[in-house]
Amino acid sequence: MTERSSSKAQAITSEVRRRIVDREWRQGDRIPDEAELAVEFGVARATVNKALQMLAEEGLLDRKRRAGTHVTVNPARKATLTIPIVREQIEQAGMEYSHRVIAQKESPIPAEIARRMELPEGRLLIHLRTVHYGDGKPFQVEDRWINPGAAPGVAGIDFHRVNANEWLVRNAPWLRADMAFSAENANARDARLLETRQGSALLILQRTTFNDLGAITTVRVAFHPGYAMIATH
Amino acid sequence: MTERSSSKAQAITSEVRRRIVDREWRQGDRIPDEAELAVEFGVARATVNKALQMLAEEGLLDRKRRAGTHVTVNPARKATLTIPIVREQIEQAGMEYSHRVIAQKESPIPAEIARRMELPEGRLLIHLRTVHYGDGKPFQVEDRWINPGAAPGVAGIDFHRVNANEWLVRNAPWLRADMAFSAENANARDARLLETRQGSALLILQRTTFNDLGAITTVRVAFHPGYAMIATH
DNA sequence: TTTTACTCTATGTCTAAACTTATTTTGGCA
DNA sequence: TGCCAAAATAAGTTTAGACATAGAGTAAAA
Known part of the structure; x- marks a missing residue:
């Protein structure tokens, strides 16, 4: 054997x-x-x-x-993806991590976000836009909505000082997560924040997490052009 | 409990x-x-x-x-992706599957492919380009290299008649697979085959499979614009 | 012939007990 | 104080045996 x-x-x-x-x-x-x-x-x-x-x-x-x-006759290919915390990913690559919060405010959610979070349209959630940098170069842009109803304690947090990703990981564990990968042409804002030209192809990851109180957060991550998400089996 | x-x-x-x-x-x-x-x-x-x-x-x-x-203090998000056989995916969506082989020939492999397959540059492999359709609309474009050295019996196959994907799944099980997701702007050929405009953002999946004889096949799949790869956890 | 009821079988799950092994803790010694 | 060996501990693995259960196969009944 x-x-x-x-x-x-x-x-x-x-x-x-x-x-x-x-x-x-x-x-x-x-x-x-x-x-x-x-x-x-x-x-x-x-x-x-x-x-x-x-x-x-x-x-x-x-x-x-x-x-x-x-x-198995037709084995469907399975692959396990590990999506690391941004900061760790950047630091593991030997680069210096930094991030900048572009906007933090309460807004009524648009239809698309409502659908993803399984919440009624127009509900007031925290809306956050952040850019993460490695050695000063843009690595990814996050567009995030946070539901205080499912993440108690989030209301008082100032995400200019605390990393939202890490706060959520530590304070709002989830039971279920939806994920989708796609590709989009960079719009004007993506292009500006990622310091690339408009229209360049970006890998997009959308993730929504839920606990027993409902959707905690949904985030659209746009990676810098050329980024590849690796998986092994 | x-x-x-x-x-x-x-x-x-x-x-x-x-x-x-x-x-x-x-x-x-x-x-x-x-x-x-x-x-x-x-x-x-x-x-x-x-x-x-x-x-x-x-x-x-x-x-x-x-x-x-x-x-766990910083739980890295893990997600299992299931990459279905194209034909099954299309048929499950209630569409009629068809495919067209654009080219099948023996060619020396370029450097990039050699690196991915861990083979010496210039080795002669089977090179295959295929478009898969759902209800006549392009669904994905495959650019595939097959190594007869690791897939015995492949030499005599006419992939105009047999689906390469399915032949490989049935005749060349693998031990290890590398996978990467990325985004690319459609080049002229992608655009023509997928019937979209040049430059549109495409989700790209690259996969290389190995058995104990070495790399079996490597494939670059370009999905039609707007396609999303879904995972749940 | 078709339907129904039963039987049988291979996997699914659990248990109690034992042994293995990585790692931390402790205590003795220099 | 610092170092090293021994003890202790919690998870890792395996075993034999038992019972549960899905579901394929079969035989009896309609």
């Missing part, structure tokens, strides 16, 4: 992966059941179960009671 | 999540150890272990031997 890690379960996942990649077990094939594999690998069934569940979560295997375990 | 699911482990994750969201346990706090929680919830330690490991994987908890379990 390919012993790629210390744990037996890990070794089993490696071996099963190898058999699939080497096409000993092909897409659609039914593989031996847990009890048989437990005997083959000389471990308890619970250990095989753990290994196969990991592979099922990855999307490599389909498991169903009574029907057994099959190699 | 908040019984959101049938399983005890799931119920424990819900309850722990609730305590964190309700700030009974705050960022940085050390939470009771597994044995204590097992007594509190009236389950075996292994069940608590399973629940807490799930939350640790989500990034909500930090766990270290002897040091105990702490609520």
Whole structure:
């Protein structure tokens, strides 16, 4: 068996992966059941179960009671993205972090924001626009709405002094988050704040977080031109 | 306890999540150890272990031997993206799928592709350009390089008849994948194939897959303007 | 033939107990 | 005081055994 890690379960996942990649077990094939594999690998069934569940979560295997375990026919590609705190990302790249709050005020939310936050249109929320810099060069522009109704204590905060991102992370943990990536041509404001030309292609990340009180915050992040969001699997 | 699911482990994750969201346990706090929680919830330690490991994987908890379990201070947002097979995505949207192969030929790889595939520059690979349509409207443009050295059997395939994506998924499972999202202004070719104007912002996905023989394929997918890649957590 | 009821099976989950291992704490010694 | 070895601790992993449950297969009834 390919012993790629210390744990037996890990070794089993490696071996099963190898058999699939080497096409000993092909897409659609039914593989031996847990009890048989437990005997083959000389471990308890619970250990095989753990290994196969990991592979099922990855999307490599389909498991169903009574029907057994099959190699997935059309594995949808899954990728885990880690969206780091801006400041940490910039500092890890060896640059000096700074940020500037362009505007902080209470405003009634427009329809689009209301839809994303599942709130009635016109509700008064905190509206915040911030630019984050690495070594003085614009890194990303944030356009954020914060709902004091779901983030108690936010009302008195002056986000010129406190980083909104970090305040929220520490003070308003969420239960659910929606995310979407898209591309937009820089509008006049984006272009000015990111110090680029109007129309250049920007990677846009929109994220809305919810707790049991409703939407906490929604943010549109525009990254500087050329930025790439990396994921590995 | 908040019984959101049938399983005890799931119920424990819900309850722990609730305590964190309700700030009974705050960022940085050390939470009771597994044995204590097992007594509190009236389950075996292994069940608590399973629940807490799930939350640790989500990034909500930090766990270290002897040091105990702490609520993560700066939880990096993690999101799992599922990149569906184009055809399924289009058909699920209720549209009719079609595709057109623009070019299929053997070419020496340029430097950029060589770097991505970890292959020597100038190696001869299969180069493929395809447009995928939904109800006749361009959905995405694929620019793909395939390495026959890592995908045995690919040499004889006519990708005008067989969908490359699906052939690869079925015949060349991978062990590792690199992915990157970015935004680019449509060049003349992108614009023509996607039937949009030059310069419009396109979401670009680059993906390279590897097995034990090396890089299998690398692909640059340009989505039609306005497309958004969705993820939920 | 079709429907229904039952049986059987492979996975799902949990338990108690043991052992392993990383890491912190402590206490002895220089 | 500072350093090192030993002890303690909390998570990590595995095991054997048990029971639960979805759902495929089968046999009986309509």
